[in-house]
Amino acid sequence: MASEELQKDLEEVKVLLEKATRKRVRDALTAEKSKIETEVKNKKSQKKAELLDNEKPAAMVAPITMGYKVKSSNYGWDQSDKCVKIYTTLSGVHQVPTENVQVHFTERSFDLLVKNLNGKSYSMIVNNLLKPISVEGSSKKVKTDTVLILCRKKVGNTRWDYLTQVEKECKEKEKPSYDTETDPREGLMNVLKKIDEDGDDDMKRTINKDWVESREKQAKGVLRL
Template sequence: MDLTEQINQLEADLQELGPLLEKAERTRVQELLRQEQKKLEKEIAAKRQQKEQQARREADSTTKAAYTVKITNYGWDQSDKYVKMYITLKGVHNIPSENVDVNFTERSFSLLVKDLEGKNHQMTMTNLLGPIDPKDSSKKIKTDMVLVMCKKQTVRKWDCLTQVEKQSKEKDKPAVDDNADPSEGLMTMLKKIYSEGDDEMKRTINKAWSESQEKKLKGGEDGSMMDF
Protein backbone atom coordinates (compact mmCIF):
# COMPACT_ATOMS: atom_id res chain seq x y z
CA MET A 1 0.00 0.00 0.00
CA ASP A 2 1.50 3.36 -1.02
CA LEU A 3 1.45 6.52 1.07
CA THR A 4 -1.63 7.96 -0.63
CA GLU A 5 -3.68 4.86 0.17
CA GLN A 6 -2.40 4.83 3.77
CA ILE A 7 -3.43 8.46 4.25
CA ASN A 8 -6.88 7.77 2.77
CA GLN A 9 -7.41 4.86 5.18
CA LEU A 10 -6.36 6.91 8.21
CA GLU A 11 -8.62 9.79 7.19
CA ALA A 12 -11.54 7.37 6.83
CA ASP A 13 -10.85 6.05 10.35
CA LEU A 14 -10.73 9.61 11.70
CA GLN A 15 -13.98 10.52 10.00
CA GLU A 16 -15.73 7.46 11.45
CA LEU A 17 -14.40 8.27 14.91
CA GLY A 18 -16.15 11.67 14.98
CA PRO A 19 -19.75 10.40 15.29
CA LEU A 20 -18.64 7.85 17.92
CA LEU A 21 -17.17 10.65 20.02
CA GLU A 22 -20.39 12.66 19.75
CA LYS A 23 -22.49 9.70 20.89
CA ALA A 24 -20.22 8.72 23.79
CA GLU A 25 -21.68 9.68 27.18
CA ARG A 26 -19.20 8.29 29.67
CA THR A 27 -16.15 10.45 30.42
CA ARG A 28 -13.66 7.58 30.22
CA VAL A 29 -14.93 6.50 26.81
CA GLN A 30 -14.82 10.09 25.57
CA GLU A 31 -11.22 10.43 26.76
CA LEU A 32 -10.15 7.20 25.03
CA LEU A 33 -11.79 8.29 21.78
CA ARG A 34 -10.13 11.74 21.98
CA GLN A 35 -6.74 10.08 22.48
CA GLU A 36 -7.33 7.87 19.46
CA GLN A 37 -8.45 10.92 17.50
CA LYS A 38 -5.20 12.79 18.32
CA LYS A 39 -3.18 9.68 17.49
CA LEU A 40 -4.80 9.42 14.05
CA GLU A 41 -4.29 13.14 13.38
CA LYS A 42 -0.57 12.85 14.21
CA GLU A 43 -0.19 9.77 12.05
CA ILE A 44 -1.93 11.48 9.14
CA ALA A 45 0.33 14.54 9.50
CA ALA A 46 3.44 12.34 9.56
CA LYS A 47 2.33 10.42 6.46
CA ARG A 48 1.61 13.65 4.59
CA GLN A 49 5.06 14.99 5.48
CA GLN A 50 6.61 11.71 4.32
CA LYS A 51 4.70 11.98 1.04
CA GLU A 52 5.92 15.55 0.50
CA GLN A 53 9.53 14.50 1.12
CA GLN A 54 9.17 11.63 -1.31
CA ALA A 55 7.75 13.97 -3.95
CA ARG A 56 10.69 16.37 -3.47
CA ARG A 57 13.21 13.52 -3.85
CA GLU A 58 11.52 12.37 -7.05
CA ALA A 59 11.47 15.93 -8.39
CA ASP A 60 15.16 16.38 -7.57
CA SER A 61 15.98 13.07 -9.25
CA THR A 62 14.03 14.08 -12.36
CA THR A 63 15.79 17.45 -12.48
CA LYS A 64 19.22 15.87 -12.23
CA ALA A 65 18.40 13.26 -14.85
CA ALA A 66 17.04 15.87 -17.25
CA TYR A 67 20.57 16.53 -18.54
CA THR A 68 21.04 14.28 -21.56
CA VAL A 69 24.38 13.26 -23.02
CA LYS A 70 24.99 11.66 -26.39
CA ILE A 71 26.45 8.15 -26.42
CA THR A 72 29.59 7.94 -28.55
CA ASN A 73 31.35 4.91 -27.06
CA TYR A 74 30.11 1.79 -28.85
CA GLY A 75 31.17 -1.06 -31.08
CA TRP A 76 29.35 -3.39 -33.40
CA ASP A 77 29.51 -6.92 -34.71
CA GLN A 78 27.23 -9.14 -36.76
CA SER A 79 26.12 -12.62 -37.61
CA ASP A 80 24.11 -13.60 -40.66
CA LYS A 81 20.87 -12.90 -38.74
CA TYR A 82 21.73 -10.08 -36.33
CA VAL A 83 23.58 -6.79 -36.09
CA LYS A 84 24.85 -6.42 -32.52
CA MET A 85 25.61 -3.03 -30.97
CA TYR A 86 27.75 -2.93 -27.82
CA ILE A 87 27.19 0.30 -25.87
CA THR A 88 29.53 0.83 -22.92
CA LEU A 89 27.88 2.57 -19.94
CA LYS A 90 29.53 2.18 -16.56
CA GLY A 91 27.07 1.09 -13.86
CA VAL A 92 24.13 0.55 -16.21
CA HIS A 93 23.49 -2.88 -14.67
CA ASN A 94 22.81 -1.22 -11.32
CA ILE A 95 19.79 0.85 -12.41
CA PRO A 96 16.22 -0.51 -12.91
CA SER A 97 15.82 -2.33 -16.22
CA GLU A 98 12.84 -0.13 -17.10
CA ASN A 99 15.24 2.83 -17.20
CA VAL A 100 16.81 1.32 -20.33
CA ASP A 101 14.49 1.76 -23.30
CA VAL A 102 15.12 0.92 -26.98
CA ASN A 103 12.76 1.76 -29.83
CA PHE A 104 13.22 0.06 -33.20
CA THR A 105 12.02 0.95 -36.68
CA GLU A 106 12.77 -0.82 -39.96
CA ARG A 107 15.90 1.26 -40.58
CA SER A 108 16.87 2.65 -37.17
CA PHE A 109 16.89 2.31 -33.42
CA SER A 110 17.09 4.77 -30.53
CA LEU A 111 18.39 3.98 -27.05
CA LEU A 112 17.54 6.03 -23.95
CA VAL A 113 19.08 5.23 -20.58
CA LYS A 114 17.40 7.30 -17.86
CA ASP A 115 18.92 8.53 -14.61
CA LEU A 116 22.32 6.86 -14.77
CA GLU A 117 24.60 8.75 -12.38
CA GLY A 118 22.25 11.75 -12.56
CA LYS A 119 22.11 11.91 -16.36
CA ASN A 120 20.14 10.58 -19.29
CA HIS A 121 22.20 8.85 -21.99
CA GLN A 122 20.90 8.73 -25.57
CA MET A 123 21.96 7.12 -28.82
CA THR A 124 20.16 7.17 -32.18
CA MET A 125 21.31 5.09 -35.14
CA THR A 126 19.55 5.88 -38.43
CA ASN A 127 19.82 4.76 -42.06
CA LEU A 128 20.93 1.22 -41.26
CA LEU A 129 22.40 -0.54 -44.27
CA GLY A 130 19.57 -3.07 -44.44
CA PRO A 131 16.04 -3.38 -43.06
CA ILE A 132 15.56 -4.92 -39.61
CA ASP A 133 12.56 -6.54 -37.94
CA PRO A 134 11.51 -4.29 -35.01
CA LYS A 135 9.40 -6.92 -33.23
CA ASP A 136 12.23 -9.48 -33.18
CA SER A 137 14.92 -6.96 -32.20
CA SER A 138 15.79 -6.62 -28.51
CA LYS A 139 18.17 -5.40 -25.82
CA LYS A 140 20.19 -7.08 -23.08
CA ILE A 141 21.69 -5.38 -20.04
CA LYS A 142 25.13 -6.65 -19.11
CA THR A 143 27.79 -5.48 -16.67
CA ASP A 144 28.63 -1.87 -17.68
CA MET A 145 27.11 -2.49 -21.11
CA VAL A 146 23.87 -2.50 -23.11
CA LEU A 147 23.68 -4.98 -25.98
CA VAL A 148 21.25 -3.97 -28.74
CA MET A 149 20.37 -6.81 -31.13
CA CYS A 150 18.84 -5.81 -34.48
CA LYS A 151 17.25 -8.75 -36.31
CA LYS A 152 17.98 -8.56 -40.04
CA GLN A 153 15.07 -9.08 -42.40
CA THR A 154 17.42 -10.77 -44.87
CA VAL A 155 20.00 -13.36 -43.83
CA ARG A 156 23.29 -11.93 -45.10
CA LYS A 157 26.43 -10.12 -43.98
CA TRP A 158 26.52 -6.32 -44.16
CA ASP A 159 29.57 -4.56 -45.64
CA CYS A 160 29.12 -1.69 -43.17
CA LEU A 161 26.61 -0.45 -40.60
CA THR A 162 24.79 2.42 -42.35
CA GLN A 163 23.91 3.74 -45.78
CA VAL A 164 26.03 6.82 -45.07
CA GLU A 165 29.13 4.66 -44.55
CA LYS A 166 28.42 2.79 -47.78
CA GLN A 167 28.09 6.02 -49.76
CA SER A 168 31.31 7.34 -48.21
CA LYS A 169 33.22 4.20 -49.20
CA GLU A 170 31.90 4.36 -52.76
CA LYS A 171 32.85 8.04 -52.98
CA ASP A 172 36.40 7.36 -51.83
CA LYS A 173 36.83 4.40 -54.18
CA PRO A 174 38.92 5.43 -57.24
CA ALA A 175 37.08 5.39 -60.53
CA VAL A 176 37.95 2.49 -62.85
CA ASP A 177 38.23 3.16 -66.58
CA ASP A 178 37.74 -0.13 -68.43
CA ASN A 179 39.33 1.37 -71.57
CA ALA A 180 42.41 2.74 -69.80
CA ASP A 181 45.85 1.31 -70.51
CA PRO A 182 46.91 -0.68 -67.42
CA SER A 183 50.52 0.40 -67.96
CA GLU A 184 49.51 4.06 -67.61
CA GLY A 185 48.11 3.38 -64.15
CA LEU A 186 51.30 1.56 -63.18
CA MET A 187 53.43 4.38 -64.53
CA THR A 188 51.42 6.95 -62.53
CA MET A 189 51.84 4.91 -59.36
CA LEU A 190 55.60 4.52 -59.92
CA LYS A 191 56.00 8.23 -60.54
CA LYS A 192 54.23 8.97 -57.27
CA ILE A 193 56.41 6.54 -55.34
CA TYR A 194 59.54 7.95 -57.06
CA SER A 195 58.67 11.57 -56.28
CA GLU A 196 57.89 10.83 -52.63
CA GLY A 197 60.71 8.35 -52.05
CA ASP A 198 64.21 8.86 -50.70
CA ASP A 199 67.44 8.46 -52.71
CA GLU A 200 67.60 4.73 -52.02
CA MET A 201 64.04 4.25 -53.28
CA LYS A 202 64.81 6.23 -56.44
CA ARG A 203 67.97 4.15 -57.14
CA THR A 204 65.95 0.95 -56.64
CA ILE A 205 63.22 2.06 -59.05
CA ASN A 206 65.75 3.19 -61.69
CA LYS A 207 67.63 -0.10 -61.42
CA ALA A 208 64.42 -2.12 -61.79
CA TRP A 209 63.38 0.00 -64.76
CA SER A 210 66.75 -0.39 -66.48
CA GLU A 211 66.75 -4.17 -66.01
CA SER A 212 63.20 -4.36 -67.37
CA GLN A 213 64.19 -2.38 -70.45
CA GLU A 214 67.29 -4.51 -71.00
CA LYS A 215 65.21 -7.68 -71.00
CA LYS A 216 62.68 -6.11 -73.32
CA LEU A 217 65.36 -5.03 -75.82
CA LYS A 218 67.08 -8.43 -75.55
CA GLY A 219 70.57 -7.08 -75.27
CA GLY A 220 70.00 -4.04 -77.44
CA GLU A 221 70.33 -0.47 -76.26
CA ASP A 222 70.63 0.18 -72.56
CA GLY A 223 67.32 1.00 -70.91
CA SER A 224 67.04 4.67 -70.20
CA MET A 225 66.27 6.01 -66.75
CA MET A 226 62.67 6.85 -66.00
CA ASP A 227 61.81 10.43 -66.74
CA PHE A 228 60.39 11.46 -63.40
Protein backbone atom coordinates (compact mmCIF):
# COMPACT_ATOMS: atom_id res chain seq x y z
CA MET A 1 0.00 0.00 0.00
CA ALA A 2 1.17 3.58 -0.66
CA SER A 3 1.35 4.51 3.04
CA GLU A 4 3.49 1.46 3.82
CA GLU A 5 5.89 2.27 0.98
CA LEU A 6 6.23 5.86 2.24
CA GLN A 7 7.01 4.54 5.70
CA LYS A 8 9.76 2.32 4.32
CA ASP A 9 11.20 5.25 2.38
CA LEU A 10 11.19 7.33 5.54
CA GLU A 11 13.03 4.64 7.52
CA GLU A 12 15.67 4.31 4.81
CA VAL A 13 16.21 8.07 4.65
CA LYS A 14 16.66 8.13 8.42
CA VAL A 15 19.33 5.40 8.18
CA LEU A 16 21.15 7.28 5.43
CA LEU A 17 20.92 10.50 7.41
CA GLU A 18 22.63 8.87 10.39
CA LYS A 19 25.49 7.68 8.16
CA ALA A 20 25.93 10.87 6.13
CA THR A 21 28.81 13.13 7.04
CA ARG A 22 28.80 15.69 4.26
CA LYS A 23 26.69 18.82 5.01
CA ARG A 24 25.24 19.03 1.53
CA VAL A 25 24.17 15.38 1.64
CA ARG A 26 22.74 15.76 5.14
CA ASP A 27 20.72 18.84 4.06
CA ALA A 28 19.30 16.99 1.07
CA LEU A 29 18.40 13.95 3.19
CA THR A 30 16.84 16.18 5.87
CA ALA A 31 14.68 17.92 3.27
CA GLU A 32 13.61 14.56 1.81
CA LYS A 33 12.87 13.26 5.31
CA SER A 34 10.57 16.25 5.99
CA LYS A 35 8.84 15.79 2.65
CA ILE A 36 8.16 12.09 3.27
CA GLU A 37 6.97 12.76 6.83
CA THR A 38 4.47 15.30 5.47
CA GLU A 39 3.18 12.79 2.93
CA VAL A 40 2.86 10.12 5.60
CA LYS A 41 0.95 12.51 7.84
CA ASN A 42 -1.42 13.47 5.01
CA LYS A 43 -2.06 9.83 4.15
CA LYS A 44 -2.90 9.05 7.77
CA SER A 45 -5.30 12.00 7.96
CA GLN A 46 -6.97 10.95 4.72
CA LYS A 47 -7.37 7.37 5.93
CA LYS A 48 -8.81 8.53 9.24
CA ALA A 49 -11.34 10.74 7.45
CA GLU A 50 -12.41 7.83 5.25
CA LEU A 51 -12.92 5.62 8.30
CA LEU A 52 -15.04 8.29 9.97
CA ASP A 53 -17.19 8.67 6.83
CA ASN A 54 -17.78 4.94 6.73
CA GLU A 55 -18.83 4.91 10.38
CA LYS A 56 -21.40 7.70 9.94
CA PRO A 57 -24.97 6.38 10.15
CA ALA A 58 -27.14 6.65 7.10
CA ALA A 59 -29.10 9.85 6.89
CA MET A 60 -32.24 9.60 8.95
CA VAL A 61 -35.38 9.74 6.85
CA ALA A 62 -38.32 11.22 8.66
CA PRO A 63 -41.07 8.64 8.81
CA ILE A 64 -44.08 9.42 6.69
CA THR A 65 -47.19 9.27 8.78
CA MET A 66 -49.66 7.64 6.47
CA GLY A 67 -52.29 6.64 9.00
CA TYR A 68 -55.42 4.83 7.95
CA LYS A 69 -58.57 6.65 6.99
CA VAL A 70 -61.59 6.54 9.28
CA LYS A 71 -65.00 7.25 7.77
CA SER A 72 -67.26 9.15 10.13
CA SER A 73 -71.01 9.70 10.04
CA ASN A 74 -71.32 11.10 13.55
CA TYR A 75 -72.67 14.63 13.40
CA GLY A 76 -75.41 16.93 14.57
CA TRP A 77 -76.96 19.83 12.72
CA ASP A 78 -78.86 23.04 13.24
CA GLN A 79 -79.87 25.98 11.09
CA SER A 80 -80.37 29.70 11.00
CA ASP A 81 -82.10 31.82 8.38
CA LYS A 82 -78.91 31.91 6.28
CA CYS A 83 -76.94 28.77 7.11
CA VAL A 84 -77.20 25.08 7.87
CA LYS A 85 -74.66 24.23 10.57
CA ILE A 86 -73.15 20.76 10.86
CA TYR A 87 -71.16 19.83 13.96
CA THR A 88 -68.79 16.84 14.16
CA THR A 89 -66.73 16.00 17.23
CA LEU A 90 -63.07 14.96 16.78
CA SER A 91 -60.93 14.92 19.90
CA GLY A 92 -57.82 17.10 19.50
CA VAL A 93 -58.77 18.48 16.07
CA HIS A 94 -57.99 22.02 17.24
CA GLN A 95 -54.35 21.01 17.73
CA VAL A 96 -53.59 19.93 14.15
CA PRO A 97 -52.32 22.47 11.56
CA THR A 98 -55.06 24.50 9.91
CA GLU A 99 -54.23 23.12 6.47
CA ASN A 100 -54.90 19.59 7.74
CA VAL A 101 -58.63 20.35 8.02
CA GLN A 102 -60.17 20.55 4.56
CA VAL A 103 -63.78 20.84 3.40
CA HIS A 104 -64.88 20.62 -0.22
CA PHE A 105 -68.34 21.93 -1.13
CA THR A 106 -70.60 21.37 -4.10
CA GLU A 107 -74.10 22.73 -4.55
CA ARG A 108 -75.67 19.62 -3.02
CA SER A 109 -72.87 18.04 -0.95
CA PHE A 110 -69.78 18.51 1.15
CA ASP A 111 -66.92 16.33 2.28
CA LEU A 112 -64.66 16.86 5.27
CA LEU A 113 -61.10 15.51 5.47
CA VAL A 114 -58.94 15.83 8.59
CA LYS A 115 -55.36 14.66 8.00
CA ASN A 116 -52.96 13.18 10.54
CA LEU A 117 -55.06 13.47 13.68
CA ASN A 118 -53.56 11.10 16.25
CA GLY A 119 -52.04 9.08 13.42
CA LYS A 120 -55.30 8.76 11.48
CA SER A 121 -57.18 10.62 8.78
CA TYR A 122 -60.89 11.24 9.24
CA SER A 123 -63.36 11.55 6.39
CA MET A 124 -67.02 12.56 6.43
CA ILE A 125 -69.06 12.85 3.23
CA VAL A 126 -72.64 14.11 3.08
CA ASN A 127 -74.34 13.91 -0.32
CA ASN A 128 -77.80 14.84 -1.59
CA LEU A 129 -78.39 17.84 0.65
CA LEU A 130 -82.07 18.67 0.91
CA LYS A 131 -81.65 22.00 -0.89
CA PRO A 132 -78.86 23.69 -2.86
CA ILE A 133 -76.17 25.67 -1.05
CA SER A 134 -73.81 28.45 -2.09
CA VAL A 135 -70.34 26.97 -2.62
CA GLU A 136 -68.62 30.35 -2.34
CA GLY A 137 -70.53 31.33 0.78
CA SER A 138 -69.93 28.07 2.65
CA SER A 139 -67.02 27.64 5.08
CA LYS A 140 -65.67 25.79 8.11
CA LYS A 141 -64.51 26.66 11.61
CA VAL A 142 -62.32 24.60 13.92
CA LYS A 143 -63.17 24.79 17.60
CA THR A 144 -62.07 22.78 20.62
CA ASP A 145 -62.54 19.11 19.64
CA THR A 146 -65.11 20.17 17.04
CA VAL A 147 -65.32 21.03 13.35
CA LEU A 148 -68.20 23.34 12.43
CA ILE A 149 -69.26 23.25 8.77
CA LEU A 150 -71.33 26.20 7.61
CA CYS A 151 -73.42 25.52 4.50
CA ARG A 152 -74.77 28.80 3.19
CA LYS A 153 -78.36 28.40 1.98
CA LYS A 154 -78.72 29.37 -1.65
CA VAL A 155 -82.21 30.60 -0.85
CA GLY A 156 -82.25 32.34 2.52
CA ASN A 157 -85.08 32.30 5.04
CA THR A 158 -86.14 28.80 3.99
CA ARG A 159 -86.48 26.08 6.57
CA TRP A 160 -84.88 22.66 6.11
CA ASP A 161 -86.92 19.91 7.76
CA TYR A 162 -84.17 17.42 6.98
CA LEU A 163 -80.47 17.65 6.16
CA THR A 164 -80.53 15.34 3.15
CA GLN A 165 -82.99 14.17 0.56
CA VAL A 166 -82.38 10.56 1.59
CA GLU A 167 -83.33 11.35 5.18
CA LYS A 168 -86.54 12.98 3.97
CA GLU A 169 -87.48 9.97 1.85
CA CYS A 170 -86.80 7.56 4.71
CA LYS A 171 -88.95 9.55 7.13
CA GLU A 172 -91.80 9.82 4.65
CA LYS A 173 -91.78 6.06 4.11
CA GLU A 174 -92.29 5.59 7.84
CA LYS A 175 -95.45 7.72 7.85
CA PRO A 176 -98.75 5.77 7.61
CA SER A 177 -100.44 6.29 4.26
CA TYR A 178 -104.14 7.20 4.09
CA ASP A 179 -105.86 6.53 0.79
CA THR A 180 -109.06 8.61 0.56
CA GLU A 181 -110.44 6.35 -2.16
CA THR A 182 -110.37 3.21 0.02
CA ASP A 183 -112.79 2.21 2.72
CA PRO A 184 -112.19 4.44 5.82
CA ARG A 185 -112.53 1.35 8.00
CA GLU A 186 -109.60 -0.24 6.12
CA GLY A 187 -107.41 2.75 6.89
CA LEU A 188 -108.42 2.57 10.53
CA MET A 189 -107.64 -1.13 10.65
CA ASN A 190 -104.19 -0.42 9.19
CA VAL A 191 -103.53 2.13 11.92
CA LEU A 192 -104.68 -0.32 14.60
CA LYS A 193 -102.47 -3.01 13.09
CA LYS A 194 -99.48 -0.64 13.17
CA ILE A 195 -100.17 0.14 16.84
CA ASP A 196 -100.53 -3.56 17.63
CA GLU A 197 -97.14 -4.24 16.05
CA ASP A 198 -95.19 -1.30 17.45
CA GLY A 199 -97.06 -0.06 20.52
CA ASP A 200 -96.40 -0.99 24.13
CA ASP A 201 -98.77 -3.11 26.27
CA ASP A 202 -100.51 -0.15 27.94
CA MET A 203 -101.24 1.46 24.59
CA LYS A 204 -102.59 -1.81 23.19
CA ARG A 205 -104.95 -2.30 26.19
CA THR A 206 -106.23 1.26 25.91
CA ILE A 207 -106.87 0.99 22.18
CA ASN A 208 -108.57 -2.40 22.52
CA LYS A 209 -110.80 -1.09 25.33
CA ASP A 210 -111.82 1.97 23.29
CA TRP A 211 -112.44 -0.21 20.24
CA VAL A 212 -114.70 -2.61 22.18
CA GLU A 213 -116.66 0.24 23.76
CA SER A 214 -117.12 1.88 20.37
CA ARG A 215 -118.40 -1.35 18.82
CA GLU A 216 -120.84 -1.84 21.74
CA LYS A 217 -122.24 1.68 21.31
CA GLN A 218 -122.71 1.08 17.59
CA ALA A 219 -124.54 -2.19 18.32
CA LYS A 220 -126.90 -0.49 20.83
CA GLY A 221 -127.71 2.15 18.29
CA VAL A 222 -128.73 -0.48 15.71
CA LEU A 223 -130.99 -2.26 18.22
CA ARG A 224 -132.82 0.96 19.02
CA LEU A 225 -133.65 1.44 15.38
